[in-house]
Amino acid sequence: MINCEVFIDKCSKRAWCKRLLAYVLALQGYEEAHGFPHTIRVACNALWLAQDEAGVDIDVILAASLLHDIGRGVEGESSVHHALASKVLAEILLDGTGFPRDKKDRVLQSIEEHSFSLGKKPSTRESCIVSDADKLDALGAIGFYRAALVSEDMGRPPLGIVSHYHEKLSLLPKLMCTSKGKEEAKKRLSVLGRIIELFKDEVLTYEDAIVIATKIAVEDFIPEHY
Ligand SMILES: [Fe+2]
Ligand SMILES: [Fe+2]
Known part of the structure; x- marks a missing residue:
C-alpha cells in the first residue's frame, strides 16, 4: 500500500525541496486533476517506487516529480506541449531553490520524458519512476475522479469517460517501466x-428518460412550423 511518509521525510530534510514546494503551490493552485494535489500524489508515488530501485538519485526524483506538470497552464494558452513548457519553467525555478546544479539536466530530462501524449520513452531509472508515478494517478478511484473532472471541464458527455478509459487509461499498465509500478497499475x-x-x-439506465423528458419539457414551446 502506497504511503507518503518517505516523500514527506525526504522533502522536509532538504531546504531546496521546501522552497520548491512553495513555488509549486503558488503556481499550480489546488486544481485536483493536474494541480498541487496531483503533484503531491505523484511525488508520494515516486518516492514509494524509488524505495525498491537501488542506486537511483532521490534529489532528481523529488525535483522532477514536483515540477513535471508545472507548465500545464502554458499548454492551455498555447500549442506548446506541457512537458516541454514544464521543462523550461523547471530550469528557471530550480536556480532559485539552491538545487544541486550538477543534477539539473537529469531533472529536465525526466520532466520531458514523463508524458504519455508527448510519446517519449523514459531513458533513465529516474525518468521511469517519475513517469510510472504520474500514470498511477490516472488509475484507481482517484483516476476516475480526475477523468470526470477533465471530462466536465471539456464539456464531454458522461460516457466520454468510458471511451477515454478504453482508448488511454486501460493501456497504462503496459507502459509502466518499473516492476513495482506495473504491479500497482494492474491493481x-x-x-x-x-x-x-x-x-x-x-448512465445508460437514465439516458433515454433524460432525452424523452427533455422533449416533453420543450415541446409546448416550439412553434409548429419548426
Ligand atoms: Fe503531465
Ligand atoms: Fe502529471
Whole structure:
C-alpha cells in the first residue's frame, strides 16, 4: 500500500525541496486533476517506487516529480506541449531553490520524458519512476475522479469517460517501466475498470428518460412550423 511518509521525510530534510514546494503551490493552485494535489500524489508515488530501485538519485526524483506538470497552464494558452513548457519553467525555478546544479539536466530530462501524449520513452531509472508515478494517478478511484473532472471541464458527455478509459487509461499498465509500478497499475486498473462498468450501467439506465423528458419539457414551446 502506497504511503507518503518517505516523500514527506525526504522533502522536509532538504531546504531546496521546501522552497520548491512553495513555488509549486503558488503556481499550480489546488486544481485536483493536474494541480498541487496531483503533484503531491505523484511525488508520494515516486518516492514509494524509488524505495525498491537501488542506486537511483532521490534529489532528481523529488525535483522532477514536483515540477513535471508545472507548465500545464502554458499548454492551455498555447500549442506548446506541457512537458516541454514544464521543462523550461523547471530550469528557471530550480536556480532559485539552491538545487544541486550538477543534477539539473537529469531533472529536465525526466520532466520531458514523463508524458504519455508527448510519446517519449523514459531513458533513465529516474525518468521511469517519475513517469510510472504520474500514470498511477490516472488509475484507481482517484483516476476516475480526475477523468470526470477533465471530462466536465471539456464539456464531454458522461460516457466520454468510458471511451477515454478504453482508448488511454486501460493501456497504462503496459507502459509502466518499473516492476513495482506495473504491479500497482494492474491493481488500480482493476478498481478503475469496475467503477467504469458501474458508472456506464447507471448512465445508460437514465439516458433515454433524460432525452424523452427533455422533449416533453420543450415541446409546448416550439412553434409548429419548426
Ligand atoms: Fe503531465
Ligand atoms: Fe502529471
